[in-house]
Amino acid sequence: MPSSGRTASRTPWELQFIALxxxxxxxxxxxxxxxxxWPALWVSFGRIGLGAATLLILVAVRRxxxxxxxxxxxxxxxxxxxxxxxxxxxxxxxxxxxxxIVAGLWNATTPLWVLVVSMAAFPEQRPTPGRIAGLAxxxxxxxxxxxxxxxxxxxxxIGDLACAGAAVCYGLGFPYTRRHLAGRPExxxxxxxxxxxxxxxxxxxxxxxxxxxSGNLGLDGVASLLALGALGSGIAFALNSAxxxxxxxxxxxxxxxxIPVFSTALGAxxxxxxxxxxxxxxxxxxxxxxxxxxxxxRPAATTVSSASQRAPTAPPAARS
Numbered sequence: 001m002p003s004s005g006r007t008a009s010r011t012p013w014e015l016q017f018i019a020l021x022x023x024x025x026x027x028x029x030x031x032x033x034x035x036x037x038w039p040a041l042w043v044s045f046g047r048i049g050l051g052a053a054t055l056l057i058l059v060a061v062r063r064x065x066x067x068x069x070x071x072x073x074x075x076x077x078x079x080x081x082x083x084x085x086x087x088x089x090x091x092x093x094x095x096x097x098x099x100x101i102v103a104g105l106w107n108a109t110t111p112l113w114v115l116v117v118s119m120a121a122f123p124e125q126r127p128t129p130g131r132i133a134g135l136a137x138x139x140x141x142x143x144x145x146x147x148x149x150x151x152x153x154x155x156x157x158i159g160d161l162a163c164a165g166a167a168v169c170y171g172l173g174f175p176y177t178r179r180h181l182a183g184r185p186e187x188x189x190x191x192x193x194x195x196x197x198x199x200x201x202x203x204x205x206x207x208x209x210x211x212x213x214s215g216n217l218g219l220d221g222v223a224s225l226l227a228l229g230a231l232g233s234g235i236a237f238a239l240n241s242a243x244x245x246x247x248x249x250x251x252x253x254x255x256x257x258x259i260p261v262f263s264t265a266l267g268a269x270x271x272x273x274x275x276x277x278x279x280x281x282x283x284x285x286x287x288x289x290x291x292x293x294x295x296x297x298r299p300a301a302t303t304v305s306s307a308s309q310r311a312p313t314a315p316p317a318a319r320s
Contacts, residue, residue, distance in 0.1 A: 013246040020239045021255050023231045025262025027320050028100040030228035031092055037217050040093035041210040045203040048084055050229020052200045055193035058238055064190050075180040080199035082173025087166035097159025099273040104263025105145055105283050106163035107320050111290045112138045113171025121175035134293025138286050145282025188241030257287055
């Protein structure tokens with residue numbers, strides 16, 4: 001009889017949490033390396049294809065099965081478009097024009113966009129003073145992070161817009177996923193495998209429209225692609241599901257605060273990318289705004305106990 005895939009992990013959830021932040025945070029470094037050799041569409045296709053293969057192997061190892069429900073596959077296809085095919089291509093394109101540090105910081109704005117769309121889509125996610133203040137502070141942090149006084153030369157603006165578009169895609173896709181995929185009996189690994197399989201097929205259709213990839217990817221490029229696909233787009237989703245089972249979705253969502261720490265450190269140390277004061281300050285203000293908007297810094301006396309009052313977070317397959 002197939003296993004439900006819900007057996008307890010022997011690895012402490014704290015180690016899984018740090019590993020997840022490191023994997024997702026390093027994704028921006030790997031994207032940068034591969035995007036030096038391949039067009040954005042091929043970078044996205046490569047990581048998604050490898051991620052799908054990794055997750056399908058995990059599904060088999062866990063003795064789970066892919067669903068046969070056609071409606072479910074339709075829903076995961078829509079999610080794949082919003083969370084993988086479009087945003088991951090935009091991120092790869094964006095990193096051809098801006099640093100991996102800035103791309104990682106743009107990705108950190110995802111909770112703000114998720115909250116904006118959720119307040120519009122779900123009556124229970126009504127605007128509150130805390131959420132409005134958090135959004136205002138968060139987007140002020142984005143403005144500081146961008147440093148418009150430095151100018152947007154050399155294609156920087158288009159890179160910023162592409163990475164911002166990726167974050168917006170996550171926010172737009174969340175209401176659909178929450179309505180049609182949340183609460184499904186299938187495990188997160190199975191749903192992620194379905195989602196990335198659909199995304200692989202979607203991008204494969206458009207590959208003939210893109211310039212071909214360079215055959216001279218190099219050892220660093222090959223290693224980056226494998227890590228980006230197998231780890232960042234595969235194993236990471238299994239880790240996230242394990243953390244959710246062990247400590248709940250709220251605890252798992254706090255990985256948002258660690259991802260930019262890893263992406264910034266790796267960009268500065270490994271790639272020797274410049275780190276300006278406004279990026280560090282803007283990131284701190286952004287994360288403060290996110291924490292306030294999600295009620296994490298709300299005084300205990302006013303904390304809403306109901307889980308439905310907390311701002312929702314994006315599903316695991318929306319992460320980078």
